Amino acid sequence: xxxxxxxxxxxxxxxxxxxxxxxxxxxxxxxxxxxxxxxxxxxxxxxxxxxxxxxxxxxxxxxxxxxxxxxxxxxxxxxxxxxxxxxxxxxxxxxxxxxxxxxxxxxxxxxxxxxxxxxxxxxxxxxxxxxxxxxxxxxxxxxxxxxxxxxxxxxxxxxxxxxxxxxxxxxxxxxxxxxxxxxxxxxxxxxxxxxxxxxxxxxxxx
Numbered sequence: 492x493x494x495x496x497x498x499x500x501x502x503x504x505x506x507x508x509x510x511x512x513x514x515x516x517x518x519x520x521x522x523x524x525x526x527x528x529x530x531x532x533x534x535x536x537x538x539x540x541x542x543x544x545x546x547x548x549x550x551x552x553x554x555x556x557x558x559x560x561x562x563x564x565x566x567x568x569x570x571x572x573x574x575x576x577x578x579x580x581x582x583x584x585x586x587x588x589x590x591x592x593x594x595x596x597x598x599x600x601x602x603x604x605x606x607x608x609x610x611x612x613x614x615x616x617x618x619x620x621x622x623x624x625x626x627x628x629x630x631x632x633x634x635x636x637x638x639x640x641x642x643x644x645x646x647x648x649x650x651x652x653x654x655x656x657x658x659x660x661x662x663x664x665x666x667x668x669x670x671x672x673x674x675x676x677x678x679x680x681x682x683x684x685x686x687x688x689x690x691x692x693x694x695x696x697x
Contacts, residue, residue: 493519494696497532499558500524502549504538504575505679512679516690524553534696535562539574543583543600543640544590546574556593563595568670568696573638576666576673580642595671596647600640605659609639614676616664618654623695624665624672624688625654632684634664634676641675 496518498509506522513520513536521528529535537559539546550556559579562569571579578592583600592600603610613633618625625632641662645653648668656664656675665674672692678685 493517494533494693495531496520496534496536497529498522498536498538499529499553499555501546501553501555503546504540504572505677506538508679509536509538509572512685512689513693516686516693518693526554526558529558530562534568534570534693535559537569537571537575537578539572539576539578540637541574543574543577543585543592544588546578547583547590547592550578550593559593559595563669563671566670568672570692571671571673572679573675573677576663576675577640577642579671579673583640585640596642596666596668598642598644598646600642602640603638603643603658603660603662607658609637610641610658611637614656614658614664616654616656616676618665619652622652622654622665622667624667624674624691626691628684628687632687633681634674634678634684634688635680635682636664636676637680638675 510520577600579595651668654665
């Protein structure tokens with residue numbers, strides 16, 4: 492049975508490219524800001540580009556924090572992408588400004604301490620044994636990143652599956668934590684590797 496997905500439209504993110512990437516792997520995808528649609532979908536995708544603060548402002552305008560929290564409280568799948576991953580943490584610190592995030596995970600998203608910022612382009616990741624998202628992928632598989640900030644420590648659920656990447660410093664490239672998953676990279680810009688990951692995530696919805 493085809494899965495019904497909603498890409499949450501809160502004014503940020505590559506909404507149509509995310510929609511196309513999910514359709515490519517067989518999902519029925521709607522881009523919507525409607526809370527009912529977001530709650531009723533088999534899974535919710537939370538995209539995000541730009542600044543943590545502006546993404547949180549947009550998210551709050553549509554009640555996105557509550558939608559995410561209510562879905563997860565009911566054990567219903569959510570996938571965050573790029574800044575859509577970052578806002579799941581308790582706070583983000585950009586340009587000296589601290590912004591409260593959704594608080595699904597403790598900890599902060601901070602600037603990468605690297606000579607070249609943003610971290611932009613293709614990079615490998617170090618996925619853990621048992622990962623659903625990266626199942627069947629080689630260690631040299633590359634994904635497309637565009638970011639200057641990331642979560643660099645994990646203070647959350649010790650049973651979560653953590654995938655790391657390195658750009659001078661180590662940072663979280665993906666998290667799998669019960670119904671909540673997220674990637675710092677863009678699956679929708681990562682070609683066949685991104686399609687493979689999204690397909691793995693979709694299969695796990697069953």
